Amino acid sequence: MVKTCAKCRVTKAVGEFYAAPDNRDGLTGACKVCKRAAAKAHADANREVVRERARDCRERNRDKVRASRKRWRDAHRDQEQARARQWKRENPDAHARHKSKDRARRYGADHEPYSRAAIFERWGSRCCYCDSEATTLDHVAPLGFGGHDVERNVAPACQPCNSSKGRKTLAEWALTW
Secondary structure, eight states: OEEEOTTTOOEEEGGGEEEOTTSTTSEEEEEHHHHHHHHHHHHHHHHHHHHHHHHHHHHHTHHHHHHHHHHHHHHTHHHHHHHHHHHHHHOHHHHHHHHHHHHHHHHTOOBOOOOHHHHHHHTTTBOTTTOSBOOEEEESSOGGGTOOBSGGGEEEEOHHHHHHHTTOOHHHHHHHO
């Protein structure tokens, strides 16, 4: 058996139409391809409206949403931790940016986004203090003493130099070095 699509006017097998029990022949007027195209066009046209409604709903029900997310995280703690570990492994630069921005916020310091890779490349991946291989970034003026989390205050350092410098200024650290 065949049927002609009301949208594209192509004659197709009845298997190419969705079931519609209310219609006389039991099939939709438009074929599956045309129906899917119409649904996609509708979704594309209304995507922002739907997102805005969802955003408004989350905002109105903030406490319920937080409680629901917390219940899910508590029930799936191992799964959530595994997902977080995998994300950190796959996105080391993004993870470092998040940590850096959070530390700056806790210290009340200014934060401007910068590229870790660009800093390491500029310095040839060498420690700015001892010229060994750099694996970390150091805030030259410590965040705890008025330094800011900005590119001009960050330099690559090896782990031993960065750890021994800690929260000291360069002058203080030079006296103990």
